Every structure is written in structure tokens, then in C-alpha cells.
Amino acid sequence: MAENLTSASWVECRVEDDSDVLYLTGVWRLANVAAIAGRLRELGLHARTRFVLDGSKLETLDTAAGFILLRHLADVGCTQAMVSARGFDARYQRLLELVHERMTTPPSAAHSGHQGLLQRVGATVLAVVRMLKMHVDFVGVVTLELLSLVRRPGRFRTKETVSQFEAVCIDAVPIVALVNFLIGVVIAYVLGVQAQRYGATLFVADGIALGICRELSPILSSVLVAGRSGAAFTAQIGTMKVEDEIDAISTLGLSPIQVLVIPRLVALMVALPLLVFVGDAAGIAGGLLVGNWQLDIAPQVFMDRVHAALELRHFVIGIAKAPVFAVVVAIIACGMGLQVSRDARSLGQNTTSTVVQCIVWVIILDAAFAVAFQRMRI
Amino acid sequence: MERVLSVESLVTRFGAQVVHDGVSFGVERGEVLALIGGSGSGKSVLLREIIGLVRPTAGRIELLGTDVWQSEPYAMDELRGHFGVLFQDGALFSSLTVAENVAVPFVEHTDLPRDLIAPLVGFKLALVGLPPDAGAKFPAQLSGGMRKRAALARALALEPDLLFLDEPTSGLDPVGAREFYRLLRALADSLGLTVFFLTHDLDMLVAIADRVIALAAGRVIADGPVAAVRKSDDPWLQEYFASRA
Ligand SMILES: Nc1ncnc2c1ncn2[C@@H]1O[C@H](COP(=O)(O)OP(=O)(O)OP(=O)(O)O)[C@@H](O)[C@H]1O
Ligand SMILES: [Mg+2]
Numbered sequence: 001m002a003e004n005l006t007s008a009s010w011v012e013c014r015v016e017d018d019s020d021v022l023y024l025t026g027v028w029r030l031a032n033v034a035a036i037a038g039r040l041r042e043l044g045l046h047a048r049t050r051f052v053l054d055g056s057k058l059e060t061l062d063t064a065a066g067f068i069l070l071r072h073l074a075d076v077g078c079t080q081a082m083v084s085a086r087g088f089d090a091r092y093q094r095l096l097e098l099v100h101e102r103m104t105t106p107p108s109a110a111h112s113g114h115q116g117l118l119q120r121v122g123a124t125v126l127a128v129v130r131m132l133k134m135h136v137d138f139v140g141v142v143t144l145e146l147l148s149l150v151r152r153p154g155r156f157r158t159k160e161t162v163s164q165f166e167a168v169c170i171d172a173v174p175i176v177a178l179v180n181f182l183i184g185v186v187i188a189y190v191l192g193v194q195a196q197r198y199g200a201t202l203f204v205a206d207g208i209a210l211g212i213c214r215e216l217s218p219i220l221s222s223v224l225v226a227g228r229s230g231a232a233f234t235a236q237i238g239t240m241k242v243e244d245e246i247d248a249i250s251t252l253g254l255s256p257i258q259v260l261v262i263p264r265l266v267a268l269m270v271a272l273p274l275l276v277f278v279g280d281a282a283g284i285a286g287g288l289l290v291g292n293w294q295l296d297i298a299p300q301v302f303m304d305r306v307h308a309a310l311e312l313r314h315f316v317i318g319i320a321k322a323p324v325f326a327v328v329v330a331i332i333a334c335g336m337g338l339q340v341s342r343d344a345r346s347l348g349q350n351t352t353s354t355v356v357q358c359i360v361w362v363i364i365l366d367a368a369f370a371v372a373f374q375r376m377r378i
Numbered sequence: 379m380e381r382v383l384s385v386e387s388l389v390t391r392f393g394a395q396v397v398h399d400g401v402s403f404g405v406e407r408g409e410v411l412a413l414i415g416g417s418g419s420g421k422s423v424l425l426r427e428i429i430g431l432v433r434p435t436a437g438r439i440e441l442l443g444t445d446v447w448q449s450e451p452y453a454m455d456e457l458r459g460h461f462g463v464l465f466q467d468g469a470l471f472s473s474l475t476v477a478e479n480v481a482v483p484f485v486e487h488t489d490l491p492r493d494l495i496a497p498l499v500g501f502k503l504a505l506v507g508l509p510p511d512a513g514a515k516f517p518a519q520l521s522g523g524m525r526k527r528a529a530l531a532r533a534l535a536l537e538p539d540l541l542f543l544d545e546p547t548s549g550l551d552p553v554g555a556r557e558f559y560r561l562l563r564a565l566a567d568s569l570g571l572t573v574f575f576l577t578h579d580l581d582m583l584v585a586i587a588d589r590v591i592a593l594a595a596g597r598v599i600a601d602g603p604v605a606a607v608r609k610s611d612d613p614w615l616q617e618y619f620a621s622r623a
Binding site: 029030031033034037062063064067068071091094095097098099102103341342343344345346 | 472473488489490491494497498501504505507516517518534536537564565567568569570
């Protein structure tokens with residue numbers, strides 16, 4: 001664009017008769033718009049006289065440059081009556097007319113608007129409240145659909161439920177086992193180092209059995225399922241929403257809740273206790289391994305200790321929390337999926353939000369359970 | 379007359395399927411040209427080959443004096459600033475507002491300051507007939523017709539010489555479609571744009587096309603003004619034009 005720089009003046013202003021004549025020169029194109037705008041400001045035009053635009057020396061003109069010129073004239077207070085054009089190529093004359101005709105609508109803001117801190121906090125609080133309300137509503141809707149299913153059990157989708165079960169349970173076994181096993185190893189190791197000082201290494205088994213079965217395995221398994229299956233639920237249902245498939249399901253006289261949500265809910269409620277059990281076994285195995293290698297506890301001794309320490313109630317509490325967490329994950333994930341609006345952006349946002357909400361709620365509920373069980377002395 | 383696009387003996391094959399079997403035509407500057415053909419006749423593929431997205435099996439495509447498939451990547455980048463494309467569904471970025479969508483080409487391809495981009499974006503939106511409040515909306519909040527207009531504003535942002543449109547009126551109601559193609563014609567006349575569009579819309583064809591190219595069985599079966607193509611004795615074309623009440 002070197003040749004454009006030489007015609008640096010862009011516009012020459014001369015007084016002829018009683019009007020200001022603006023001679024436009026050079027290449028009036030988008031690439032030079034910044035320079036043209038600067039030059040126009042430099043001229044310091046005033047709206048007291050008539051303006052004549054002379055296009056006889058113009059090489060080219062595009063809408064961006066034409067717009068900048070006409071907007072500048074409008075900004076300094078020129079009305080249409082005060083501006084006339086001459087010497088333009090017929091094409092550019094038409095272009096200027098089009099620009100003039102269209103530019104009268106005020107330009108819109110290019111940004112979606114930046115919010116102040118207070119505004120953001122307020123908006124976030126409102127969004128959270130709205131989200132909670134939505135989840136509560138959704139629980140109600142799903143309950144009603146479940147009740148209607150009880151009256152007509154034939155409508156239950158066994159096949160879909162089984163295939164969901166495979167996806168959320170069977171496929172998740174390796175990762176759940178691995179994570180719990182490693183946590184068992186880590187905890188046994190850390191506990192063992194402390195316990196060795198008091199010569200109480202055997203009690204590592206107590207710690208492992210209680211910690212893993214009552215708290216860690218339920219939490220870890222639920223968090224993993226939230227990340228794995230919760231995200232998948234939202235993405236699957238959300239994609240169907242984007243593609244209008246949900247509407248198609250309703251139009252075919254089916255209930256999207258019964259077709260999509262209840263199979264996932266049931267599958268997850270069955271799957272999560274099983275996964276927690278797998279986690280229990282894997283965690284204890286991890287502890288047992290560390291006990292054997294690092295702390296000189298024979299596996300048989302370790303297991304005896306586990307049997308003694310792990311009363312049935314601890315194990316049952318751990319397993320019994322799982323269906324509750326499963327309901328939380330399934331309701332949030334499916335609800336967020338159905339809330340997806342018709343664009344790719346909201347699909348991504350809702351999937352992220354599902355994972356975050358599920359994890360937070362699982363941990364909040366677990367804390368509530370811990371306090372409640374303590375009060376009830378179980 | 380200056381040739382802005384020429385396609386020479388283009389062949390396209392996907393596996394055993396032959397989509398184009400020697401397609402040749404040229405487009406002059408300022409023409410409004412329609413490409414018609416039945417579903418699956420290879421219109422969209424041809425468009426994607428012209429704009430450098432799909433590589434043809436054989437043949438030559440020259441766009442604004444640059445051989446699309448033989449030239450260096452930087453030449454293609456330079457070329458991209460000179461044509462705009464309106465994809466079938468608009469292909470607006472769903473995470474950006476309409477105004478931000480239109481601002482993308484300005485931000486990426488020019489060094490204009492922000493305080494110039496904002497009014498230019500507003501003007502482009504007005505140019506395609508969008509109301510001022512549309513700029514702050516997200517694509518998902520717009521109707522199909524408004525999305526097309528927004529996409530047109532984005533395609534026109536860098537003042538292209540050539541505009542490619544894939545089925546610009548599909549999904550619009552007849553009134554909206556008419557408004558949209560009249561807008562296109564007005565822009566083409568005032569801006570001296572060359573417009574190349576694919577369509578199934580006979581009304582649009584008759585209303586704004588200077589010239590029609592019909593594609594069937596991988597070949598150009600007709601090429602000329604609407605009135606001439608209409609008189610063609612090809613059975614598909616006769617059927618096509620007869621479908622207009
Ligand atoms: N990437 C691809 N791989 C294999 N085949 C393809 C590919 N893209 C297109 N085709 C085939 O090429 C043919 C032409 O497709 P194209 O999309 O160009 O049709 P069209 O003329 O645009 O039809 P319509 O009017 O329905 O949009 C079709 O038969 C399609 O199956
Ligand atoms: Mg197509």
C-alpha cells in the first residue's frame with residue numbers, strides 16, 4: 001500500500017464562491033480509513049457553510065471510507081441540505097447515496113457491555129438462585145413422571161436404562177478402582193509414617209477401612225461420576241436440544257423426561273452404590289499393599305483389623321449415601337442438558353456448570369451427612 | 379470487462395463418485411451470477427473448491443488473478459481479504475454478539491483503532507438492514523433472516539470485490555427472502571460487487587440474476603441469461619422453470 005502513503009493529503013479544502021469544496025483524492029479504501037479519519041479531524045471543518053464534495057480526483061471509494069466521511073460531516077453538524085456532491089463516478093455517487101440512506105440509523109455498541117463489580121455479583125447471585133429454583137422445579141417434574149411410570153410400568157425403558165448402566169457403571173469401574181486404590185496407597189503411606197512413631201502401625205488398617213468406606217470412596221466415586229457421566233448427560237441431552245430432537249420426542253407423543261431422564265437417573269442410582277463398593281475394595285487393597293511392603297503388616301493381620309474396625313454401619317452409611325449423590329448428579333446433569341439454549345456456546349457452558357455444581361453439591365451433602373450422623377451417634 | 383473468476387475443466391471425485399466431470403465457466407466483474415442444479419449436483423462442493431476449502435481432483439480455478447490451488451499460502455491469505463462468503467446457516471460465532479461477529483474481520487485484518495471499528499460495525503449492520511439493537515444480541519437470539527443479514531454484514535466487512543452465497547434465501551419466508559435478495563441486488567449495484575450465489579429459489583433467480591449456470595451430471599448444461607436458459611430444452615431445466623406457478 002506504499003502508493004497510498006504518497007497521496008497522504010486525502011482531502012483538500014478550498015473556498016469557492018460561498019461554499020467549502022472538499023476535493024477527495026487518492027484511494028479511499030478501508031485500509032486507509034484511519035488516516036482519512038485523522039485528516040478529516042485535522043481540517044477542523046465547521047458547519048457554518050455549504051459543503052461541496054468533489055470526487056473528480058478520487059481513485060476509488062468504498063463504503064467504509066464513504067461512511068467515515070459522511071459521519072464526520074454529520075458529526076460537525078452538517079445537514080443533508082448543506083452537502084452536495086459533484087464530479088463523482090456514477091458508481092461512487094450511488095455508493096455515497098446508499099451509505100447516506102443507511103447510516104441514519106444510529107450505530108450500535110460493538111460490545112456486549114462491561115459490568116461493574118456490584119452488577120456482576122448481583123447477576124451471579126440471581127443466576128444461582130434461579131438455578132436452584134430450576135433444579136427444585138425439575139425434581140418435581142421428574143417425581144411426577146416417576147409416579148406416572150409407577151401407574152404404567154410398561155412404559156419404563158429397560159433397554160435404554162441398561163445401556164446407560166453400561167456406560168456409567170461398567171465403563172467407569174477401571175477409573176474408579178484406580179483412583180480409590182491410589183488414594184488408599186497414599187493414605188496408608190501418610191498414616192503409616194505417623195503411626196510408626198507411636199508404634200501403632202496396625203491402626204493404619206482402621207484408618208483406611210473407616211476413611212475409605214465411610215467418606216472417601218463415596219465422595220471420590222461420585223466426583224468421578226459427576227465428571228464422567230454428568231458431563232456426558234448434559235452434553236448428550238444438550239446436543240439433542242440444539243438439534244431440536246427434544247421437541248421431536250415431545251411431538252411424537254413421548255415424554256422427554258421418561259425417554260431421556262429417568263433411564264439415566266435409574267441407571268446412575270443403581271450404578272453409584274456398586275462403584276462405591278468397587279472403590280471400597282480398591283482402597284482397602286491399596287492400604288493392604290502399603291501395609292505389607294512398608295509397614296510390615298501381614299495381609300491376614302491387616303484384614304482381621306479391617307474386619308474388627310469396620311462395623312457394618314460404617315460400610316452401610318458409605319454405600320447408602322451413593323444413591324443420594326446419584327440423584328443429585330443425575331438431576332443436575334439432565335436438568336442442565338434440557339436448559340441448553342439453541343447454540344453451541346450454551347452447550348459448553350452448561351456442561352462445565354454441571355460438573356462444577358455436581359461436585360459442589362456432593363461435597364455439601366456429604367458434609368451435611370457427616371454432621372447429621374454424628375448427632376445421631378451412628 | 380475483467381474476469382474475476384474462471385473455472386477450467388474442473389473434475390471432482392469422492393472415491394468412485396464423480397461429482398464434477400469437466401466444469402468450465404467464467405465470471406466477469408460486476409455480474410450477479412446464479413448457480414443452479416438439483417440436490418447433490420455438486421454446487422456446494424464447487425463453491426468450497428473456489429474459495430479454497432476443498433481440493434478439486436483436477437482442473438484450474440483462478441480467482442481475482444490468483445490460481446487458488448497452485449499459489450503459495452500467503453497469496454491465498456491475501457486473496458481472502460478480497461472475497462466474502464455467506465455460508466448456508468450464516469456460520470456466525472455463537473459465543474460472540476452480532477456486533478462482535480462483524481468486528482472480527484476488522485480486528486483480525488486491519489489495524490483500525492477500536493473507536494473507528496465500533497461505528498463501522500454499526501454502519502455495516504445498518505447497511506444490511508438490521509435494527510440497531512441487534513448488535514448486542516447473540517446469534518441464538520436472532521431469527522433466521524436476521525442471522526443471514528448479520529452474516530452478510532460480516533461477509534461485507536472488508537469491502538470485498540466478490541461475494542459468494544450458499545442458498546442465501548433458504549429458510550426465509552417469501553417476504554423475507556424477497557427483501558433479502560433485493561438488498562443483495564441493491565448492494566451489488568451500488569458497491570459494484572460481483573455476486574455468485576447457489577440457489578433453489580426460482581423467484582430470486584428471476585429477480586436478480588444477470589446470468590445462470592446450471593449444473594447436472596457433473597457438467598454445465600446451460601450458461602446464459604435467465605431468459606435464454608429458460609428456453610433450454612433440457613428436461614430437468616424445463617421441469618425446474620415449470621415449477622413456478
Ligand atoms: N466430503 C465429501 N465426501 C464425500 N462425498 C461428498 C463430500 N462432500 C460432498 N459429497 C458428495 O458430493 C455430492 C454433491 O454435494 P453438494 O453438497 O455439492 O450438493 P449440492 O448441489 O450443494 O446439493 P444441495 O442443493 O442439496 O445443497 C453429493 O452427492 C455428496 O454426497
Ligand atoms: Mg448445497
